[in-house]
Amino acid sequence: MTPPELPPFYYLHNFHQVLHWVQHASADLLEPEHVHCGRGFLLASQPAQALLVRLLMRKGPVFRIDKLRYAEIEDLNAAVQELAACGLIETDPELDLDTVFAVHTVPELRRLFSDLPAAGRKADYQEKISQTHGDQARPFLEWCIDISLQAPMLRLSPEVMHWAQRLQLLFFGNHYQDWSEFVLSDLGLYRYETVVLDQASRAFRHGEDVRLYETLSELRDAQDEANPDHWVQRLAAVQAVETDSDWLQRRKAKTLFQLGQQAERQQWWPLAEQAYTQTTWPGARYRQLRVLERQENHQGAWPLFCQAWLEPENESETQKLLRMLPRMRRKLAVEAPPSVSPSTPASPTQRSDLILFDDGKRVEAQVLAHWDSPLAPVFYVENALFPALLGLLSWDAIFAPLPGAFFHPYQACPADWGNPDFVSRRQGLFDQALSVLDGADYKTVIWQRWQEKRGIQCPLLIWPALDETLIEQALQCIPAQHLQLVFKRILQDWRDNRSGLPDLVRFMPAQQSYELIEVKGPGDRLQDNQRRWLSYFAQHAIPARVCYVTRPELV
Structure with a gap:
């Protein structure tokens, strides 16, 4: 066209x-x-x-x-x-x-x-x-x-x-979007959801909000300084920012985290530690522990480690703490970890091994072609399918006109999309959306949304990766209980759990069943977020396997 x-x-x-x-x-x-x-x-x-x-x-x-x-x-x-x-x-x-x-x-x-x-x-x-x-x-x-x-x-x-x-x-409402948004819309390449905007939707309530936003942007975007004294001044300037705006507070927290990352790259360990201590942005506590380790301050790190071990902020932190624990015990001669340990299901994941010649195609495409059949079609979906189904089911929650979420008609997603409290601000709306899975109407709701919203920008839907056949097969073969389990895990950690899902899905329409397949080529290993998903699938009896591909030995 x-x-x-x-x-x-x-x-x-x-x-x-x-x-x-x-x-x-x-x-x-x-x-x-x-x-x-x-x-x-x-x-x-x-x-x-x-x-x-x-x-x-x-x-x-x-x-x-x-x-x-x-x-x-x-x-x-x-x-x-x-x-x-x-x-x-x-x-x-x-x-x-x-x-x-x-x-x-x-x-x-x-x-x-x-x-x-x-x-x-x-x-x-x-x-x-x-x-x-x-x-x-x-x-x-x-x-x-x-x-x-x-x-x-x-x-x-x-x-x-x-x-x-x-x-x-x-x-x-930001500095990164520009006039190209209009061009893409004018060309018909981008379509945006219509959200009712009013005075409460303004990104900035008064001039002080604008000034603080610009200040934080300048401090964040300044070039990495070779002089730590300049960095200290930047950190002090960010810490001095005071505002009663929730979204500016979140921006301040993220800026402090980014300054900590800059200091860590420069190996200014005390300065990085100071920045991470001042922010509640996800990941800051673990980065602080790593900085303390780099300074050989294991004694000082142990109380913070114990706090994180007893109350981890998410599964990702739990996984990292498990790797850190042997080092901490070795350095401190600690005989046992704290009495309460994170839950780490160890259910086995089914494994398959394939020997395939290298034909120049991606290994995922090779496995898809190997297993695909009319009676058991296989689709390459990776992180596209489950987030898309969640997006269609919870469309109204994602595009709810909450204060500070939508500022103009050209937004592909809410302004607080990447923030830690994105789900909690809309918890009731997401709960209401997921409750539809308890009845028989969820397929109708998802299918109607697919028809009504197709092509409209939504951060959970990668439209080129989706088609009607895939959606139809998914609704036919994936039980509502499994959808609910996957959706709940995504919503539990909105930032991390939208990725790491298996590469392929294999449907068996006659049996109304399916299977998820993570593909690993020669020398490839499972990533942390993939391991967490596979563990979750095993824990809840969601059918999934890892397929390891090797090349035949040439004699």
């Missing part, structure tokens, strides 16, 4: 949509300079507006005018001059050496600077020019005195850059 052709100014229409949305819903969160930029933009002609939006969608803020080509903007120079007159861009800006080299190719640089050798790398050229010309910012004419070689430049004003960033933040 050929995607629809976009109108010439589609991107300008989308930008106007964002601008109108923000002015209607969050005008009080715009600074005076943002209002000034918006007013100047709206007073400009359509070609000038179009050029500005085009530039905002590109990597800038400096551009060579001779490299700008837009068929819908007939008089580019007139649009440039109009934007300059409005103060939205600057023509002939001062450029530092980094920018000069960034906007020119190597052959162009050789023509601009006659003293460069005929062969060399761009980095070497820049070092030479820095030594001979310096790197202080200056108009381009002072970098290149040959007027015939000059390329007119423009630069987006800092106020315009910050205005566009603020619009993006207030509309999307």
